[in-house]
Amino acid sequence: MRKSFRYRIYPTPKQEAVLEEQLRLCRLVYNAALEQRIWFWKKRKLTLNYYSQANELPAAKREHPELTLVNSQVLQGVLQRLDQAYQRFFSGAGFPRFKSRDRFRSMTFTQTGYKLLERKLKLARVGEVRIKLSRPVEGEIKTLTLTRNSSGHWYASFSCDLGPNQVPMRPVEAEVGIDLGLLKFLTCSDGSMVPNPRHFRESLARLAERQRKLASKPKRKRTRNREKAKLLVAKAHEKVRNQRSDFHFKLSNYLVRGYDRIVHENLNIRNMSKSASGTLEAPGTQVAQKSGLNKSILDAGWRQFLEILRFKAESAGVEVIGVDPRNTSQICSSCGSLTRKGLREREHRCGCGLEIDRDWNAAKNILRLGQSLG
Ligand SMILES: [Zn+2]
Structure with a gap:
């Protein structure tokens, strides 16, 4: 089983400059490789594949020595990414696009070029970067992806192999039905309920406020004020995302500890938006549902929560x-x-x-339906 572990890293200004340069070089390679594929198709009606482009990397490095600043496997990964974009295109997606700085934010390492130390992440040509290990890395590290997000923060994400995972199912002694909603985050069949956390609602309100401000700035001019407003929106988004995952993890842990079988409603977009329009009438209490965008955040939230819940349940032998x-x-x-x-x-x-x-009535019905299936 694969599992990712993501941590914030704190490069010094000097280290960040190297990371930025590496990211820029990766992007140049991506765009050059895309250009080469387009040229080949126009002139020869042939498509280059990953291997033909990867074979040219050593020659490209001799021609452009600055490329040696980037780990070879990372460069290969860049070409693989382009190859995947082409494969998606062949199966019906849009044509691969040239990447601007904003659209090229990550680099993936496989086996070499990094080492995880106690409080540092050692990166070749960058040095030892401070890392905040908020939880321990488990299993065997397979890849490392470094990402710069839209607020300019850097993250390290390790994809780890946890080995075959066969946790025996727990005998069902305690079970629960859960109803997901807008007014309360969830209501349980035993009559208990979990509200949306207050700090999360406040962050959502802040996000909405900043989005209004950004929308009021003229779009056509790239003014400093507009750029600043854009960054503030990105930061508020990040805050909402982080608080939400934190809440989802804690709540999932709580449910998995307390119940051996958990029954929920299958998410169905039409169903969800219907209930959303219904609760719009409850004024003032929930900033969240006031704008369409925030509603979509909630919608994504339910999906993410159920994913985390399933994952946690699987590793605890709990049936969902x-x-x-x-x-x-x-x-x-x-x-x-x-x-x-x-x-x-x-x-x-x-x-x-x-x-x-x-909602309590609904949760009871959900539990009963699950019992008839389980
Ligand atoms: Zn009745």
Whole structure:
């Protein structure tokens, strides 16, 4: 099983200059290789493949000695990336594009050119860069990818082989159904609920505010103010992303510790946006759903959360079941009859006497569906 471990690294200004130069050289190689492929196609009606281009690297280095600043395997990786872009093109995607500085942000190392020390990441031709190992690296490191994000921060991502992973499934003693929503992040079939974390909502509000500011700057002029506003938006985005993953990891750990079987609704985009438009009516409480963009962030959030949950569950022997979301909020979890309710109705009230929170009722139904499948 492969798993990635991502950490922020802190190059000194001098180290950063070398990294930037390496990234620039990789980008030049990418663009030159793309140009070469286009030329070959125009003149000879032939397509160069990865191997023919990789074979030319030694000669290219003799001609341009500055290329020796970049690890050979990294350069090969650049050509592989172009090859993959071509393969995607052949199977119907768009034609590979020349990369600007903003669109070329990462370099991938395979076996050589780096070494992970206790608090440093040793990089050939760069030196020992400070790394913040927020959690230990597990398994055998297969590749290292260095990325500069849009706020100018650098990250090291290790892809590791954890070996064959066969965790025996835990016997099902405790199980839970979870309903994902906008007003609360999730509601459990036992009636407990998890709100969206407050700091996350605040970051979302800040992001929305900065986006409004950026939108007010004239687009056609590349002014300093606009560039500054753009950077602030990128930083706010990053903050939201980081806080969200942190929240997802903690919540997944909590659920996996407490339950042997977890049942959730299969995400279905139409279903989600329908419930989103329904909760727009609850004013003021959730900054998140006020703009379409933030809604899409939430949507991506559910997806990411379920991915993390599945991953955590797999390595703990916990069963995760996805069920059909149809009617889970309409059916009565006590008597099984259909009780139509509008999107704004937050309570489930049924003739049988059951009166509970709408999402709690849905979570109970989700659990029952999972039990019938599990
Ligand atoms: Zn009922």
